[in-house]
Structures are given as C-alpha cells and as structure tokens.
Amino acid sequence: MKKILFIGAGSMAEALIQGWIKQEVFKPQEIYITNRSDNERLQCLHDTYGVSILQNDATFAQLDAIILAMKPKDAVTAMQLVCTKLADHTAVLSILAGIPIDTITENLGDRPVARVMPNTSATIGMSASAIAFNNVVSVEQRNTFLQLLEAVGSVIEVQEDQLHAVTALSGSGPAYIYYLMEAFEKVGTEVGLDKDTVRLLMTQTLAGTAEMLKQSPEEPNELRKKVTSPGGTTEAGIKALEHHHFNDAIKACIKDAEARSRELAKS
Template sequence: MAALSMDVYKLGFIGAGNMAESIARGVAKSGVLPPASIRTAHRSPERHLVFESFGVKILETNAQIVDDSDIVVLSVKPQVAKQVLLDLKPFLSEEKLLVSIAAGIKLKDLQEWSGQRRIIRVMPNTPSAVGQAASVMCIGEMATKKDEERVASLFKAIGKVWTADEKYFDAVTGLSGSGPAYIFLAIEALADGGVAAGLPRDLALGLASQTVLGAATMVNQTGKHPGQLKDAVTSPAGTTIAGIQELEKGAFRGTIMSAVVAATKRCRELSQS
C-alpha cells in the first residue's frame, strides 16, 4: 500500500454498487485516504461485507452519509438520481462537495435537485475495476481549486483523469464510456480469427488480449501517433499490410467511428429525456 496522503477528509458514497466499490478500493489501496475515512450504506448485507472487507465504515442511511462526509459521491443509477437528491436536499450544504458519477445527469439538473452549486461531475468507465479507468471531470461553478485537486486524486487512484467542458460529455460517453465494449468485441474477433487460423482457443484468447494491452501501452507510453506505430510494423508486401487491406475492405475504421457517433447520439437523447 502507498503512503497515506496528508490531506485526510471524509468521503461518502451514496450508492454502493460496483463503480463505488472500485473507486473506494482504489482510493484505499493507493493511500489517498485511509479506509476508515470512507463510508457508505446499503440494504444488502452482502454489499456491507464487501465494503467492510477493506475497512470502509457502513452507516444506516444516506442522510447519515451526507452528515458524516466532506465529499459526497452520487453513485446511483441515473433513473433514481433525481429522487435521491431531492430526499437528501435538506441535509446538503455548501460546506460539502457533491461529486456525481451518474451517467447523463447534467450539472444544471444536479444543482436543481440538490440545491448545491459546489459540484463536480465525473464520467469514469468500467476498467476502473482493474485500476485502468479513463475518467473525465467537469468542474461546477462553485467548486474550488482544492475541490478539483481532491477529486482528481480520487480518480487517479483508479486510472487516468482529464478535465473537459460539460458540452463534451455525451461524446466522452460514446468514446470511453461505451468504448470498452468495442474493444471486447475486437479482442473476441482477434481470438476467433486465431482459432480460424488453427490456434487453440485458450492460446488465441491470451494472445489477443495481451496484444491489445501491449498496443495500448505503446500508444500511452511512447507518445507516438497510432498511425506511426502502425507503419512501423507494416512491411512492404508483408503479413500485416495484407491484414490491414482486409480491414479497410470491411470499413474497420469507419465502422468504429460510426459506433462512437451513434453512442454519443443515443447518450444525448437519453440525457434530454
């Protein structure tokens, strides 16, 4: 475990689902906060045991979480976010920072339902479960620089963090929110291709997943454009260019681009409704 941060405060989760668990585990493991500074509540005894297993404090109600926290993370399903915030409105105050990871819920709605203006909205994604999240933050009008630094440290504990205007959040959802599913399909297709070419299933899947991981790591660590890295492995009249030619015939790049745009459009429709 990393050395504990000197900036200790109380962090509460309204909603104790998988994303809240991933964030809480990452924060505790990295030393950003001691587990005893984290609290949540849930009706399910099983969820109690999960959070208690790494030292999180379990309270009885969401109101108690708000009362006993400096930063309150709204980590409920989007369809119940309005009612949850309306119920908690009497307990919230400007002394507390509200952080929302509820997909598609805009800052103006969060402000209206909660009565809060000290808000930060964050869009993480499912690789948070393995400490490789891509998270994007949008800073509300009354959130301070200290608030921004604290929230960034929380989400850096589960991956990488960017800051962007809220107008980009639908596209963020279409790319990094839905993107893991596109990559899972690509890994499955690579493995199936390996099987079609004669490889045993286990070997094909292992090679496919490690190849995707390695390629992503090269992009992240070298700083080179993906096209430049692609060219480096593509020899004249070689095997790779033969495969790329087939991908181009199938509009591989255009299809992925269209998937991101379609997911962005759907996210915009859902957030407006």
C-alpha cells in the same frame, strides 16, 4: 476529504472504492455506501472492502462529499431523497452518464459539483478520466477532486459538454476492448490456438501497442504503416477490415454512444 458516501453501488462505484482503498486515498471506514434496495450488494461490498453501510441520516452531516453512482434513470429520485439531509459544505462528485450539473444543482442546491467520467480500470489504478466543475468549486476542492482521480489513473479537465464524447470514448471504452478481445479469442481458437494462448498473445499485444502510442512521437497511421509490409499478412488483414467497413463501425459505435449520453441529459 475524510468521509464520503457512494449513492449507488454498481461496478463503477466498486472500481473507485477498490482503487481508492488500494492506493490508500481513503481508509475503508471513511467510505460509506448506500443504494435504493439491494442490501445484498451493500453487504457484499462491506464484506469485501470493509466499507461502511449507511445506517442512519445522522451520517450525512459528517460527509465531505457524496458520489452519485446510481443508474441515471434513478438519479432525480435519489437526489430528492437526500437533498434535505446534506450539510452546506458537502460537495458532489457525479459519475453519472449524461446527467448535467444543472440537473444536480436543481435537486441538491447550489453547492460544489464535479462531473467525472472515469472507467472501470480505476480498479487497478489505470482509469482514463475526464472531469468538469461548476463555478462553485473552490481551488482547494478542485485540486482534491483531481488528486482523487489521479490516484486511480490519469485525469484531464474538460468542458462539461465534452463529457458526452468522453463517455462514448473512454468511459465505455473498456467494454469495446473487451468485446474486441472476445472476437480475437473466438477466431484464434478457430485457426488452431487454444484460448489461453490467444489471451496471452493478445493482451500483451494490446499492452505493447498502447505503450508504443504513449512513448512514440509518431502518429498511429505511421506506426501502422511500419507494421504493414506490401503484399504481406498484415496488409491482407487491413484490407479485410476495410472491406468490412471497420472505420464505419467504430464511427457508428462512438456516435451512437455519444448520442445516447445526450438523450440521458435531456430526459
């Protein structure tokens, strides 16, 4: 793919733009951007990454793919505005939460469509992405889309319906981890450490724990038990989590996010 267009210019679009340019998947001038009305945002991305702001409709005929990155509530309107401008060969990569492939083809025609749920860690080449394809996507296009996502992290292929769960877990996952870090920093300062010290300790702890899960053949509960000595400090902390229904909170978090994704699909 030599020319692509982002329709929408939010944080996820920026994460992919930054990641792809950093990994030299695209040159800045091969990436076009547009959105509904926020010209200041477009100019900011242009100044920061050197990407091109879409100036006229003639560019549409040259595009290999468009990336749908607008807010889900604006998706149908945006697709209706561009549907007659796209070339027959132009493929679609959607990063929209909840918007099904059927809705995309209803508005953009029977063309190759891939739905992907990445996350903002694509910025540093560490996204966890899942992707689903319609039956119009060729083997070559499928491989190209997979390579695009592999350039900014890891990617797995799933059934489209599973993307609701992916959205709730890894798509929204960075926000949950940042929220957890906020809590660590707050309580860390309450028990006598400065914020920078807490940040250093906990970011390394999170990174080390993630690497242990990747490298160790043991299940998480076995690794947890190895850290939890009977009558010790870790056991006291785990008991507090159980007392405050930590598992129930996580369950509610994921199920509510997954349900919201399905609501977006229906609407």
